[in-house]
Amino acid sequence: GKRMKGVVISKPIMYGNVATELLTRKTDHTHKWTVFLRGANGQDISYFIHKVEFKLHETFVNNNRTFKSPPFEVSETGWGEFEIITKIHFPPASGEKPISLYHMLKLYPPDSLGQSWPKGKPVNNFFYDELIFSEPTEEFYEILTKG
Numbered sequence: 571g572k573r574m575k576g577v578v579i580s581k582p583i584m585y586g587n588v589a590t591e592l593l594t595r596k597t598d599h600t601h602k603w604t605v606f607l608r609g610a611n612g613q614d615i616s617y618f619i620h621k622v623e624f625k626l627h628e629t630f631v632n633n634n635r636t637f638k639s640p641p642f643e644v645s646e647t648g649w650g651e652f653e654i655i656t657k658i659h660f661p662p663a664s665g666e667k668p669i670s671l672y673h674m675l676k677l678y679p680p681d682s683l684g685q686s687w688p689k690g691k692p693v694n695n696f697f698y699d700e701l702i703f704s705e706p707t708e709e710f711y712e713i714l715t716k717g
């Protein structure tokens with residue numbers, strides 16, 4: 571569709587992971603973790619998102635996880651840190667290309683704090699960011715502004 575000259579719309583998001591050490595272990599898995607994409611203040615983001623793909627390390631079964639509705643998140647257990655690619659797809663009518671976010675899954679506290687880290691205290695590694703839509707189509711503008 572027709573693009574709206576000079577219009578820029580930004581949507582605040584939070585993405586990243588939380589992890590906690592498993593205190594009782596049945597396997598070589600040492601942590602449970604959740605990687606997520608959310609509205610920055612918990613607001614709904616699903617109305618302008620078509621689907622979200624999380625690409626995990628290939629050591630995970632079905633390492634491509636796709637969600638068409640919220641929550642956009644994956645919870646797993648594992649033993650190692652790796653980079654997660656989060657690919658956000660927008661509605662077909664938007665004409666927008668998917669956006670890929672690259673996130674390092676963190677399980678361990680920073681080295682400088684490791685000695686004093688209480689057992690079972692979550693490690694947080696998530697960030698504020700913004701999705702910027704420049705000159706959206708009229709169709710996508712309708713979607714973006716109805717939220």
Ligand code: SLL
Binds near residue numbers: 647
């Ligand atoms: C490392 N390069 O060696 C990284 C890879 C992969 C972590 C980490 C698998 C869990 C499962 C898992 O935790 N992989 O078997 O389901 O540290």
